[in-house]
Amino acid sequence: MANQEFHGRIGRTYDESEPWWPDQARASEDAPNVLLITLDDVGFGHWGCYGGIADTPNIDRLAENGLQYNNFHTTAICSPTRSCLMTGRNHHSNGMASIAEVSTGFPGYNAHIPHENGFLPETLVEEGYSTYALGKWHLTPSETNSAAGPYDQWPLGRGFERYYGFLGGDTDQYTPSLVHDNHQVDPPTTPEEGYHLTEDIAQRAIDFIGDAKQVDPDKPFFTYFCPGACHAPHQVPEEWIEKYEGEFDMGWDEAREQILERQKELGVVPENTELSPQNEDVRAWDSLSDDEQRLYARMMEIFAGFLEHTDHQIGKVLDYLEELGERENTLVMVLSDNGASAEGGPNGSVDENHFFNNVEEDLEENLEAMDDLGGPEYFNHYPWGWTWAGNTPFRRWKRETYRGGASDPFVLSWPEGIEASGEIREQFIHAIDVVPTVLECLDIDAPDEIKGVPQSPIEGTSFAYSFEEPDAPERHTTQYFEMFATRAIYHDGWRAVHPWEFNKPITTEDLSATSLEDSGWELYHVAEDFSEAHDVSDEHPEKLLELIQLWWTEAGKHDVLPLDGRGTQRFAEERPEPGRPRDTYVYYPGGQPIPENAAVKVLNRDHSITADLTTADGEDEGVLIANGSRSGGYSLYVMDGQLRYVHNYVGKEEYEVIADEPLPEGEVSVRMEFETTGDLDLENGEGRPGTVRLYYGDEQVGEGEIPVTIPITTGLTAGLSCGRDATNAVSDVYRDRAPFAFTGDLDRVTVDVSGDAVVHHEAEMDRIMARE
Missing domain, CATH: 3.30.1120.10 (Arylsulfatase, C-terminal domain)
Known part of the structure; x- marks a missing residue:
């Protein structure tokens, strides 16, 4: 890049010269801040100000001091909607027809958002704005989420100056897979110490804003705040759940009627609005057994607590802006990326990895777990009857193009910029309209090019005209x-x-x-x-x-x-991978965890794991390699002087093989070999059984049978780590000591997967789609 033209004078000496400094990009003196809050899987009928039966006082106060739109639309699924919010172009124009994991090799479907479709922060950073992204991203091609990159579609590659969150579609709220800027990090504290992701990113948002404001108080910010809430897992501290005890005993059928009545009272739906017809997939509440009603009501109590807890974190950020004196001149928008989610199925789930692996939910087991749902032991999701209620008064839900999937709540507040407050707006608007609206509010023209790349036309339409004209004809027709x-x-x-x-x-x-x-x-x-x-x-x-x-x-x-x-065939579509296909994978300790999509695949195939290590005194112990989480996975580790292998079958059972002899001192290669001995039984949720053999060098020191293995996936939230079990430990045996890093000298771990793999594409598709 050529240097900026110098406007001073350069003589033979300093005395004969005149210095000049390049102009710093600065926003106008009264430029507003922008806070775009995007929730996940929250339906039209969930927030209090939209008639919902959970309390959302902070979103409600934004509505009281701003505008509610009852005709806001999304794409019906997360990544496509988020691409619209960032670019102002339609999801197919962005190549984001669906989530990246089901991309195909066509322009509207390849999950590579073209740089011709510039992101809003790419524009604003050049106009003198600080730009921050927090929470869920899910806008990178799935093959680029590892440390191998490329990074051009990560947040810092698309105009954000700081990022803290998770790149995929969902993560555990207590032990999340976190990325800070362009590298993975561990959560700062543990669940036992009170950690929760939504609280963490709220504080990070405050820190990001405060860090810049204390240095340059006049510099405005654009903050994209995206909690994982209320996507599964529905996890929240118990005190937030207790408030709702008994509040949903009436069931989803009556809840729909109550929500519609409130919506009419609040004026967010027309007075003549009727409930959409009975959903053919949802059982009538009265047809359920007492135990089912008790469990399903509890699952909704957890969701409600999760939503209110998220609202509380939003309130913390808003309160901080008040303290800074910035709230009045901050354009705040709050929305959901699609309708409520039906991914819990008809009966709900205590761990979505059961569903992904075709393992049937057991009502009795789930009832036993009921009191602990919402905590760090479970990855739970409510049944789809509550999904339907959350989308009141509409048909259906997320993934479908009825209004239940594509119509969402939207609240906008800007006290210094909009005189109207506490009013409803009925004009049709869409996620692609957010970018042009923000640019109009900031009095910024859409750029013709960004970093030398000519820009495509923005496809959305600003709805700023509606701020002060409630009856203005809609312009997005x-x-x-x-x-x-x-x-x-x-x-x-x-x-x-x-x-x-x-x-x-x-x-x-x-x-x-x-x-x-x-x-x-x-x-x-x-x-x-x-x-x-x-x-x-x-x-x-x-x-x-x-x-x-x-x-x-x-x-x-x-x-x-x-x-x-x-569905299944689309998952099987050939697409780019991180690295060339190979039979041998080598991992080194101390590096970043490997996301699931980039890690070696060992399920349902013969394989071996070899660790080259050195021990000094026979006291060394810890994890050599682990892949998965408490919801399922495997780990090769040393404990009590012995090599051990454990296979965690979807969180239901752990099968362990332990060496008969102590680990020798000095340099040694230890090995685990897995030989399949039976067939895959996907219908019953059982992967191929096998024999595990343990070796010190060439000497066999242990053998055991694994009667059932994970058939499809080790889980969504952790991935593979070498030299430790990075988060959400695979085994109960050492969970209280996690990450249980190996204390000896571990050189490398080599995984050989030259055995043929068995993949069931239909089940794999179900697994991937629930990460939206």
């Missing part, structure tokens, strides 16, 4: 939706929806006009039928055909094609 070939389009008060059975491939025969264009579409006049309660396609066939044709026009504009309703 057409918007397409697509997710896994489920489709919808909004146009001038009408909404056409084409549902699609997830995991059903679109075949060549399906490409006929009758099946893809004319058949199966539903039509809703949402200007009159807010909740999509009445399909009027038969009454207005001409309007329906108009919208179908419009959808295809929009699809052609925004890289939506080819339509792809595949």
Whole structure:
């Protein structure tokens, strides 16, 4: 890059010269701060100010001092929505048709957000703003999340100056997988010491803002604050759960009625709004057994406590802005990235890794765990009846293009910039409209280029016009939706929806006009039928055909094609990997943990693990290599002078093999060999059994049988670590000593996976999709 032109004078000596300093980029004197708060899996009917039956006093006070929008829309899933929020372009225009883990090799689907679609912080940092991101990211291609990079799609590669959070779709609230700027870090404290991720990132947000404000008080900030809440796991300290004891005993059917009644009282839905029809997947509350009702009510109590706890952390950040005198001139927006999530299934789950591995939930076992749900021992999620209630008054839920998946709460507050407060706005807006609205509020033009890269046109429309004009005609009048070939389009008060059975491939025969264009579409006049309660396609066939044709026009504009309703096959799509395929993986102690997608895959195949180490006195102990978490995984470690291997079967059972002889002193190669002895039984959630043999050098020193192994995944929240069990220890045997780092001299660990792997793509797809 050429140096900036010098405007001083350079003579033969200093006395003959005139110094000059380059101008520093500075925002205008009264430029507002921007705080964009993005929650996860929170439905339209969850917040108190939207009629919800959980308390959200801090979001409510923003609504009281700002505006609520009842016609805000997302893409129906997290990463695509977040890409819209950052760029102002549609999700397919961003290459983010879905989450990165199910990317395909087409422009709208490859999960590589082009640099032509600049991120909002890339613009603002050049305008003199401090830029911070905290919490969930999930905008990098999955193959780039490891220390091998590349880093150009990490937060610091897309305009943020500081980052603290997690790159994937979800993480454990008590033992999260954390990244600080461009490197992984351990949580600062433990669950026993009171650690919780949402509290941590709230304090980090305060620290980031304060660090800069104390040095340059006039410099505005853009802070992107994204708790993992309220995505699974639903985890929160017990005191936040206790408040809601008994509050949901009435069940989800009555809850929907109560929420709608409150929504009408608050004016966030029209008075004539009806509840959408019965969800065919949800059992009536009265049909459940007493034990089921007791467990499911408890699961909702935990979710409510989790949501209020998150609201409390938002309140801490808002209070800090008050202390700084910055709150009045901070544009605050709070939203959810999609509708409430049905990923807990019909019965809820105490650990999602059971679901991912096709291990059936056991009601009696879950009842025994009930009092500890929400704590660090479980990765729980409520049943989808509560999902449906959380999306009141709409149909369905996350992943689908009905309003239950794509309509979300949205609150905006800017006391110095907006006179109106405590009012509802009904204009249609979409996630792509946030960027142009922020730029208009800041009086900044969208740049023609960023760092030499010409920029594509922003596709959203500013809704700043609506701030002071509640009855102004909406300006965003057409918007397409697509997710896994489920489709919808909004146009001038009408909404056409084409549902699609997830995991059903679109075949060549399906490409006929009758099946893809004319058949199966539903039509809703949402200007009159807010909740999509009445399909009027038969009454207005001409309007329906108009919208179908419009959808295809929009699809052609925004890289939506080819339509792809595949599930399992889409997961199996060949895509870039971190490094070339190989049979031997070598790991070294002291490095960063390896994310699951980049770690060696050993399940359902013959493999060996060899550790080259040196011990001095026979007292050395600790983990040599571990992969997974309390929810399932394996670990090779030394304890009580002996080599040990443990296989944790989805958190239900631990199978351990222990060497018969003590570990010799000095240099030694220790080895674990796993030989499969049976078949994969995926239907019953059982991976291939096998024989484990332990060796010191060439001498066999132990043998044991592993009757059942993990069939699909070791879990979502930890990954592989060498020389220690980095977080959320695999084994109960040493969990109270985690990370249980090896005290001897560990040179390297080599994993050989030359045995053939068995992969079940359908189950793997279910696992990946729940990370949205």
